[in-house]
Amino acid sequence: MRHRSGLLTLFLMLTVIGIAGCGGDYPQSTLTPLGDFARMVDDVFRGTVRWALVVFVLVEAALLVAIFKFRGKPDDAEPDQVHGNAMVEVVWTIIPAVILAFIAVPTVKTIFRTAEVPTDAMEIEVIGHQWWWEFRYPTEGVVTATEMHVPVGQKVVLKMRTADVLHSFWVPQFAAKRDVFQARYTTLWFTADTVGWFPGQCAEFCGTQHARMHSWVVVESPEEFAAWTAAQRVGSPLVNGGVVAPDTTVPAPPVDSVVIKGQDAFVAGGCISCHAMVGTPLAGQLFEGNTNAGPNLSHVASRARLAGGMFENTEANLRRWLSDPQLVKPNTNMKLPRPLTDDEIATLVAYLQTRR
Amino acid sequence: MATSAREHAHAPAPSKTGLWSWLTTVDHKRIGILYGASAFIFFLIGGLEALLIRWQLRIPENNFLSAEAYNQLFTMHGTTMVFLAVMPLSAMLFNYLIPLMIGARDVAFPRLNAFSYWVFILGGLFMNASFLFNAAPDAGWFGYANLTSKQYSPGMNVDFWVIGLQILGVASLAAAVNFFVTIINLRAPGMKLMRMPMFVWMSMITQVLLLLAFPVITVALVFLLTDRMFGTGFYIPAQGGDPILWQHLFWIFGHPEVYILILPPFGIVSEILPVFSRKPLFGYAAMVFSGAFIAFLGFGVWSHHMFSTGLGPIADSVFSLTTMLIAIPTGVKIFNWIGTLWGGSLQMKTPLYYALGFIALFVIGGLSGVMHASPPADLQQTDTYFVVAHFHYVLFGGAIFAMVGGAFYWWPKMFGYMLREGLGKVQFWIMFIAMNLTFFPMHYAGLHGMPRRTYTYVAGLGLDWLNLVETIGSLGLAVAFTLFMVNIFVSFRGRKANPAPADPWNGATLEWSIPSPPQEFNFPEIPTVEGRDPLWTAKRKHGGPLPEPKRVDGSNIHLPNPSYWPLVTAIGMSIMLIGFMAGGLPVNLIGVAILFFGAFRWAFEPTG
Numbered sequence: 001m002r003h004r005s006g007l008l009t010l011f012l013m014l015t016v017i018g019i020a021g022c023g024g025d026y027p028q029s030t031l032t033p034l035g036d037f038a039r040m041v042d043d044v045f046r047g048t049v050r051w052a053l054v055v056f057v058l059v060e061a062a063l064l065v066a067i068f069k070f071r072g073k074p075d076d077a078e079p080d081q082v083h084g085n086a087m088v089e090v091v092w093t094i095i096p097a098v099i100l101a102f103i104a105v106p107t108v109k110t111i112f113r114t115a116e117v118p119t120d121a122m123e124i125e126v127i128g129h130q131w132w133w134e135f136r137y138p139t140e141g142v143v144t145a146t147e148m149h150v151p152v153g154q155k156v157v158l159k160m161r162t163a164d165v166l167h168s169f170w171v172p173q174f175a176a177k178r179d180v181f182q183a184r185y186t187t188l189w190f191t192a193d194t195v196g197w198f199p200g201q202c203a204e205f206c207g208t209q210h211a212r213m214h215s216w217v218v219v220e221s222p223e224e225f226a227a228w229t230a231a232q233r234v235g236s237p238l239v240n241g242g243v244v245a246p247d248t249t250v251p252a253p254p255v256d257s258v259v260i261k262g263q264d265a266f267v268a269g270g271c272i273s274c275h276a277m278v279g280t281p282l283a284g285q286l287f288e289g290n291t292n293a294g295p296n297l298s299h300v301a302s303r304a305r306l307a308g309g310m311f312e313n314t315e316a317n318l319r320r321w322l323s324d325p326q327l328v329k330p331n332t333n334m335k336l337p338r339p340l341t342d343d344e345i346a347t348l349v350a351y352l353q354t355r356r
Numbered sequence: 357m358a359t360s361a362r363e364h365a366h367a368p369a370p371s372k373t374g375l376w377s378w379l380t381t382v383d384h385k386r387i388g389i390l391y392g393a394s395a396f397i398f399f400l401i402g403g404l405e406a407l408l409i410r411w412q413l414r415i416p417e418n419n420f421l422s423a424e425a426y427n428q429l430f431t432m433h434g435t436t437m438v439f440l441a442v443m444p445l446s447a448m449l450f451n452y453l454i455p456l457m458i459g460a461r462d463v464a465f466p467r468l469n470a471f472s473y474w475v476f477i478l479g480g481l482f483m484n485a486s487f488l489f490n491a492a493p494d495a496g497w498f499g500y501a502n503l504t505s506k507q508y509s510p511g512m513n514v515d516f517w518v519i520g521l522q523i524l525g526v527a528s529l530a531a532a533v534n535f536f537v538t539i540i541n542l543r544a545p546g547m548k549l550m551r552m553p554m555f556v557w558m559s560m561i562t563q564v565l566l567l568l569a570f571p572v573i574t575v576a577l578v579f580l581l582t583d584r585m586f587g588t589g590f591y592i593p594a595q596g597g598d599p600i601l602w603q604h605l606f607w608i609f610g611h612p613e614v615y616i617l618i619l620p621p622f623g624i625v626s627e628i629l630p631v632f633s634r635k636p637l638f639g640y641a642a643m644v645f646s647g648a649f650i651a652f653l654g655f656g657v658w659s660h661h662m663f664s665t666g667l668g669p670i671a672d673s674v675f676s677l678t679t680m681l682i683a684i685p686t687g688v689k690i691f692n693w694i695g696t697l698w699g700g701s702l703q704m705k706t707p708l709y710y711a712l713g714f715i716a717l718f719v720i721g722g723l724s725g726v727m728h729a730s731p732p733a734d735l736q737q738t739d740t741y742f743v744v745a746h747f748h749y750v751l752f753g754g755a756i757f758a759m760v761g762g763a764f765y766w767w768p769k770m771f772g773y774m775l776r777e778g779l780g781k782v783q784f785w786i787m788f789i790a791m792n793l794t795f796f797p798m799h800y801a802g803l804h805g806m807p808r809r810t811y812t813y814v815a816g817l818g819l820d821w822l823n824l825v826e827t828i829g830s831l832g833l834a835v836a837f838t839l840f841m842v843n844i845f846v847s848f849r850g851r852k853a854n855p856a857p858a859d860p861w862n863g864a865t866l867e868w869s870i871p872s873p874p875q876e877f878n879f880p881e882i883p884t885v886e887g888r889d890p891l892w893t894a895k896r897k898h899g900g901p902l903p904e905p906k907r908v909d910g911s912n913i914h915l916p917n918p919s920y921w922p923l924v925t926a927i928g929m930s931i932m933l934i935g936f937m938a939g940g941l942p943v944n945l946i947g948v949a950i951l952f953f954g955a956f957r958w959a960f961e962p963t964g
Contacts, residue, residue, distance in 0.1 A: 063715055089688070
């Protein structure tokens with residue numbers, strides 16, 4: 001029978017999709033929570049899905065039974081003209097209400113549990129920019145971009161805002177997402193319990209390159225994290241801005257002649273008007289209020305990704321990026337005052353690659 | 357007015373064919389057909405936009421579309437489908453069916469009806485003209501501030517969007533007043549409110565939603581317009597404004613808008629199911645009240661679109677609970693539809709296929725809706741493809757299936773010939789399978805971390821094959837609608853061999869008591885109604901099918917004269933608003949002058 005075979009095909013299809021959808025490798029998935037916040041969210045979701053499946057099966061089964069059981073022919077006698085049944089109608093109004101109560105109670109509980117921001121947590125300021133994420137660690141004196149390092153097992157609170165339009169910071173493995181605004185902070189918090197690199201990306205449409213606004217949570221052992229902060233503190237704008245005790249390490253000046261030329265090109269070429277850079281006159285800038293502000297490049301070579309996470313941080317990609325950022329990522333705020341010569345690009349790349 | 361027809365001397369017979377007769381028509385049936393044809397073309401354009409989107413996303417890191425082009429296409433896909441396809445498809449049915457179903461000769465304000473259509477089509481053309489300037493709206497159909505500010509969207513793209521929506525809003529409001537008054541005032545003798553066909557009930561509730569929701573978006577758009585044109589700062593933080601204000605206003609409109617889109621399809625399904633089950637609608641009163649309750653609650657749930665903005669636990673809890681409450685009346689409707697089938701004698705004709713498909717798919721959309729009614733879960737799901745899956749089950753599986761079912765059901769009445777049953781059923785199965793192939797994997801794509809509105813995605817997230825399946829499904833949908841057009845073409849060619857009788861489906865409502873297509877005056881005599889399914893009652897009394905109604909000479913029936921002033925007035929109003937982005941004050945004033953002149957002549961036009 002045609003109807004049956006069609007429905008059967010569909011059912012098989014959905015089953016295949018369903019099974020395949022549960023396996024495989026999904027590094028940005030919401031279904032494999034790796035932190036306390038995300039786990040609470042996941043529990044609520046899974047509870048709801050169970051109820052939804054029950055309702056789905058019952059309703060679709062009733063529909064199918066009705067379709068197959070009550071099929072008539074044109075010349076059949078007119079069926080009983082039933083107009084309704086008060087008893088039945090009351091029952092099927094009450095049953096959904098009861099099911100909803102089973103969904104609503106854990107929902108409201110979780111709303112309040114997730115709204116309690118821990119007070120003993122490490123704070124990270126998250127700032128959205130078109131189209132990259134900035135991370136500031138006020139107590140560690142670190143300013144970085146795209147890759148947010150956190151120590152495993154450590155509670156972190158994200159205080160979040162934007163420098164331009166609305167964005168939404170999404171860390172699916174640890175804490176879901178929250179939109180960011182200019183005039184007030186929004187918060188997320190989580191404790192990561194697995195070491196590794198975990199991708200996320202901006203979830204609120206924020207203009208041309210919304211799809212290219214990536215972020216990573218880099219979960220490390222406390223020792224690795226301490227080593228990372230120690231290196232990032234050198235020449236940090238937050239340190240120099242007096243937010244935390246000044247770092248006394250003096251960065252070693254470049255010695256290689258190509259690198260020195262690169263540093264000169266960085267200063268003379270105007271890069272420093274948007275990028276903080278250790279060893280230059282504007283190393284301490286946070287560029288507040290400058291919507292063209294770019295990432296702090298003092299330790300750019302220590303990062304794995306470039307251009308809001310669009311590329312791997314390799315020499316070839318850096319070269320490509322510097323030769324024509326508007327071609328590579330149209331509308332990016334990375335605007336070169338003038339096209340760079342091949343020679344300038346080579347020296348800049350050499351210089352940037354030493355900034356670890 | 358219509359019911360006092362015979363007391364009047366007849367009006368001069370208007371010319372019945374030709375372009376001029378369509379430009380000046382005030383006949384609700386012709387205006388309905390204009391709405392339907394325009395909306396279907398816009399639906400095809402919106403569908404083409406969707407296909408381009410899917411073609412871009414079929415593989416990761418595809419360069420088929422640029423980021424700018426993609427952003428324009430997804431914005432226009434959403435805007436087109438909501439404002440230029442689904443809403444005007446409903447408007448087609450309001451126009452064509454409400455007077456026929458309540459036993460009236462026209463709508464309450466026939467010229468206002470023409471005005472609504474002309475404003476709608478001008479707004480739709482204006483919005484799409486943006487493609488000619490390579491400046492189609494690109495900030496999303498939801499146009500979140502402050503991305504829409506002059507600073508971050510300096511081009512004309514957002515201007516086209518703001519002004520286009522403002523024009524379309526006028527059309528919707530004028531139509532809503534008209535249909536509300538029509539339903540309240542022009543019902544045939546005996547048609548009490550609780551005897552109205554369910555489609556008329558759902559339509560009336562929709563008009564109330566339109567009347568209450570559109571002023572809100574109008575205000576929101578005026579703020580945005582003045583922010584962009586005159587430097588006000590309603591949504592600009594640096595000027596003390598707040599982008600959140602836009603979100604509240606937009607969703608106070610936007611959530612009722614969801615019910616504006618879906619209540620008329622509820623009405624369609626509630627007409628089709630009883631006729632093809634040969635059994636009255638189960639729980640009529642519950643259906644009426646659940647529809648009204650859904651509409652009422654629809655104004656108290658808007659912030660569920662904003663859980664991720666961090667409204668705090670109290671607001672999150674309240675909006676979550678009100679949202680979940682909507683599942684109860686919606687569930688009542690679904691159970692009552694199944695109750696209508698239960699114990700019936702199902703006639704498996706094409707319209708019934710689509711109505712059954714509607715129930716099966718709408719249930720899925722409703723259940724995923726309950727999932728993100730829970731703010732913690734929504735924090736993961738919002739702005740991902742999970743939500744895209746959800747509302748396509750509601751709007752494609754729901755609204756579009758019902759609309760296509762309605763098209764097969766009322767086509768014979770509107771055009772006087774039947775559409776092919778076989779082709780219609782083949783189309784149904786292709787559409788049903790392709791719909792699930794396109795949208796079901798989106799649940800998984802979203803849960804596995806694919807955000808919405810992204811022009812590409814990176815390989816290695818596990819999203820590749822899900823997207824490929826979705827794209828294959830979307831091609832199936834294109835095949836289904838091609839088949840629909842083939843069906844229309846083939847059926848039209850063979851219309852002489854396949855004429856529609858007045859009552860091809862054993863209908864229950866008044867529109868089936870008059871010839872197909874109806875004569876201009878609809879009813880030679882205004883019928884008197886004694887129950888909910890007047891035609892079934894008449895057939896039972898008669899002891900079988902009624903004789904085919906004769907076409908009669910209606911030259912003594914008073915009908916409103918054709919008029920071109922609604923068109924002139926609509927042009928003036930559009931020019932007035934377009935002046936804000938092109939030409940400035942002189943153009944505004946020219947528009948105002950034409951508007952006033954048109955309205956003045958309209959007001960003092962002899963009505964015959």
